[in-house]
Amino acid sequence: MSRYRLLPSLAQEAVLRNHCAHARYVWNLAVEQYQHWRPGRASAPRYLEQSRQLTEARAEHDWLRAGSQTVQQQALRDFAQAMAAFCDPGNPTGRPSWRKAGRNEGFRIVGHGSQWDLRRVSRKVGQVWVPKAGWVRFRWSRAVPAGVKSYRVTMDRAGRWHVAFATIPALVPAPGNGVAVGIDRGVAVSAALSTGELLRVPGLSGREAARRRRLERRFARARRGSGRRKRVKLALGRLWAREADRRKDWAEKASTDIARRFDLIRVEDLQIKNMIRSAKGTVEEPGRNVRAKAGLNRGILRSGWGLLVRRLEQKAPGRVEKVSPVFTSQRCSACGQVDAKSRESQARFVCTACGYVGNADVNAAINIAAGHAVTARGGCRDAGLVNRELQLLASFTGL
Ligand SMILES: [Zn+2]
Numbered sequence: 001m002s003r004y005r006l007l008p009s010l011a012q013e014a015v016l017r018n019h020c021a022h023a024r025y026v027w028n029l030a031v032e033q034y035q036h037w038r039p040g041r042a043s044a045p046r047y048l049e050q051s052r053q054l055t056e057a058r059a060e061h062d063w064l065r066a067g068s069q070t071v072q073q074q075a076l077r078d079f080a081q082a083m084a085a086f087c088d089p090g091n092p093t094g095r096p097s098w099r100k101a102g103r104n105e106g107f108r109i110v111g112h113g114s115q116w117d118l119r120r121v122s123r124k125v126g127q128v129w130v131p132k133a134g135w136v137r138f139r140w141s142r143a144v145p146a147g148v149k150s151y152r153v154t155m156d157r158a159g160r161w162h163v164a165f166a167t168i169p170a171l172v173p174a175p176g177n178g179v180a181v182g183i184d185r186g187v188a189v190s191a192a193l194s195t196g197e198l199l200r201v202p203g204l205s206g207r208e209a210a211r212r213r214r215l216e217r218r219f220a221r222a223r224r225g226s227g228r229r230k231r232v233k234l235a236l237g238r239l240w241a242r243e244a245d246r247r248k249d250w251a252e253k254a255s256t257d258i259a260r261r262f263d264l265i266r267v268e269d270l271q272i273k274n275m276i277r278s279a280k281g282t283v284e285e286p287g288r289n290v291r292a293k294a295g296l297n298r299g300i301l302r303s304g305w306g307l308l309v310r311r312l313e314q315k316a317p318g319r320v321e322k323v324s325p326v327f328t329s330q331r332c333s334a335c336g337q338v339d340a341k342s343r344e345s346q347a348r349f350v351c352t353a354c355g356y357v358g359n360a361d362v363n364a365a366i367n368i369a370a371g372h373a374v375t376a377r378g379g380c381r382d383a384g385l386v387n388r389e390l391q392l393l394a395s396f397t398g399l
Contacts (some may be wrong), residue, residue: 028098054076181265184266193362258312
């Protein structure tokens with residue numbers, strides 16, 4: 001994904017806003033149809049049927065008919081794809097959920113060459129063809145990669161427009177040095193490598209974080225619907241967007257660097273999504289430690305784990321291995337002994353058997369690099385996962 005700042009005219013912005021509203025409407029319609037459906041159950045509405053329903057909805061609603069059919073059809077196709085990913089037992093992702101106005105604003109256009117095109121009009125300005133809006137200018141901040149297939153237009157919470165051209169990220173050739181690296185993903189440290197390197201996502205600076213806390217307090221005090229509240233919300237949105245930009249940028253650079261230096265990349269199979277979902281709990285049975293866990297979840301998302309691994313898999317296909325996370329943090333990388341007491345603190349590992357001392361995350365990363373998939377007897381796999389989650393929780397709350 002290469003993202004560029006989109007610079008629509010006022011008239012074009014109105015068209016883009018409509019496209020977003022239509023895409024959201026169609027997506028949410030599909031979510032509603034699937035609400036009571038579970039994997040394994042037959043008779044889910046199919047894409048073709050939904051497509052027919054879309055035609056009916058367009059016949060009924062003028063405002064929908066006035067919009068671009070390409071945009072609306074694509075929203076349905078995107079939903080079908082998200083649903084297929086959700087149902088894939090090998091690689092399950094989260095269930096497609098409701099899109100909220102002002103929060104997940106965007107639409108996608110596919111078919112470069114037949115449906116849309118892009119061109120460069122000056123050194124710093126490019127144009128992309130958007131249905132019903134025509135040529136929309138964007139800031140040519142870097143070269144658009146060859147072979148782009150589709151693009152997605154989004155509006156972030158700060159009200160800025162972007163266009164992201166989708167390509168399959170360029171493959172990074174293996175160095176051919178036969179070296180395997182393990183990556184331990186944590187919250188305090190975003191990623192620890194078995195080489196001893198500790199990588200951190202550049203989040204907000206101390207001053208920016210203080211400003212965010214101030215804004216959040218001001219937001220809570222501001223009267224609903226007031227102009228002041230709107231202004232504070234916009235300023236907060238700008239900070240969130242900045243943080244997200246830094247996270248994405250970090251994942252791009254770190255994944256390229258890792259793929260270039262190592263032949264084999266081993267990561268833990270943590271099923272992040274499941275961890276996040278379990279922390280939320282349900283209405284009937286709220287998750288324990290919900291408040292602390294909500295903080296953990298923010299930490300997990302902020303550290304950009306999922307994105308890093310996704311990029312690694314795209315840039316180094318076939319060179320990324322997922323190993324069991326069980327005991328990776330309790331096992332001594334020097335002698336192999338497994339003992340929870342060896343993990344002296346969040347940061348320090350002191351082996352109770354051989355006396356090896358090291359950074360706890362790096363010790364885990366070395367175990368991951370070795371691919372020690374210790375599967376304990378008696379259904380301990382789950383216990384291991386729970387332990388792992390508790391450690392992360394401890395690292396976040398500083399217990
Ligand atoms: Zn040891």
